[in-house]
Amino acid sequence: MAGGLSLYQEGASLLHRAHPLTKGVFTLSVIALAFIVPSLYWILAIALILLILVIVAGVLRRLIAVALALLLPIAVLLLAVQGFANPANHTVLFAIGPVVYYTEGLYIAAIAALRITCLVVATFLFSFTTRPADITEALMQRGLSPAMGYVVQSALQIIPQTLDMAGRIQDAQRSRGLETEGSLPKRARAYLPLMLPLVLSSLVATQERAMALEVRGFGLPVKRVRRYEFADSAVQRVTRWALALAVPAAIVARLLGWK
Amino acid sequence: MGILNAFKVRMNTLAIVLIPVCIAIDWAGHAVASGLKLPLFLDSIGTVLGALLAGPWVGGIAGLITNFISSGTVDPIAAPYSIISLAIGFAAGIGGYYGWHKTWQGRVALYILIVLVASIGSTPLNLGLYQGQSGVPTGDAIYAALVKGGWPTWLAAYIDEASGDIPDKLITVVVAILIYFGLPNRYRALFSVWRRTGDEKAPAPAPSV
DSSP, X not given: OTTOSOOOOOOOSHHHHSOHHHHHHHHHHHHHHHHHSOSHHHHHXXXXXXXXXXHHHTOHHHHHHHHHHHHXXXXXXXXXXXXXXXXXXXXXXXXXXXXEEEHHHHHHHHHHHHHHHHHHHHHHHHHHHSXXXXXXXXXXXXXXXXXXXXXXXXHHHHHHHHHHHHHHHHHHHHHTTOOOSSSHHHHHHTHHHHHHHHHHHHHHHHHHHHXXXXXXXXXXXXXXXXXXXXXXXXXXXXXXXXXXXXXXXXXXXXXXXXX | OGGGGGGSOOOOHHHHHHHHHHHHHHHHHHHHHHHTTOSSOOOOHHHHHHHHHHOHHHHHHHHHHHHHHHHHHTOGGGTTTHHHHHHHHHHHHHHHHTTGGGSHHHHHHHHHHHHHHHHHHHHHHHHHHHTTOOSOHHHHHHHHHXXXXXXXXXXXXXXXXXXXXXXXXXXXXXXXXXXXXXXOHHHHHHHOXXXXXXXXXXXXXXXXX
């Protein structure tokens, strides 16, 4: 975690060069559509589009590593529970002794798992191809308050520092005889002695940080200038609007009986 | 006045600077818990603490951005639940505004309110995302048993979710309150969520000794 939190990977692909807002709108719309479309085939089509974009962005290998670690336990849990206990179950797929597994549950679990896969892949695709600084800068250019931009950027810097400090505090407390291994009650008792010093020291630093920011003009009611412009194009603007409008259109289609 | 007064925006630089620190505490709380292999998330201590110190907006925004950042870095599925973190921050901020964290009954009320907000809020998301499961193996085993026993899915989903939230939020609230009272008085006063407005009387001056 020491290298910062961002998953961004340098690159020059179409996705890396796209305007951050285009990528943001794409991610949100694709996730919404994956949950709106009615059948397995539509979800598979969305997953296929995402897969092509992942390959275009050149992040396939990294994405498989992080996405599998996250998705595998969820998929297993979904397939196990729904195939065994879903109100729609009545066609037996197989039975091992008293444990009966049903087809309907399997199908429902597969759809749910695929939708979650689309969510995870679309989000990682965005994080791999967009600098966190770029997305906050783009949002601030569209009217996000600079204070919120500061909060996000500052949190991304403070989190790794705090996690480092947590490691140091753990070493210090263990050298004083704090038990961090063993039975559950023993480990639970170690929680507070680790958290208290961490929180107190990070909170106490805030007052100085606030003063340091204020003397540099943070919070002054002045007009801010842009640090840099993002390349935008008519094609991207049209894409953004088309993607944003596809979501309500899909909801209306579903309400009108799209199956 | 009343409940809405807690939401009056009092965002000075100090309150804004507190938000990223609360986000980092959320992360550290979770990291220390998984380092100790505790079976809980404990990822909203900063949210609750920020809300008690500086009001519902600081807590709510801290919770919201905690989830946004974790969805952009380690766990994309956290994104839909950001709305729950916002609500937990608001709930704790309202509790803090009324000074619930200072009395025993109030602390219990704060805990119950946060558990209700978290579990009632998460259940519809679990139904939409996971067919009602919570993604925690023990909770999901309860869910499977209840649905198998003929319970309606929404109720099984709620019990599944609550079985995780009840212990998790207990530790969260206890730790947040312990830290709150571990802070120097002078520091807590810096944020002073509670401010008298014109029509409220000033308290009687302290008796001189």
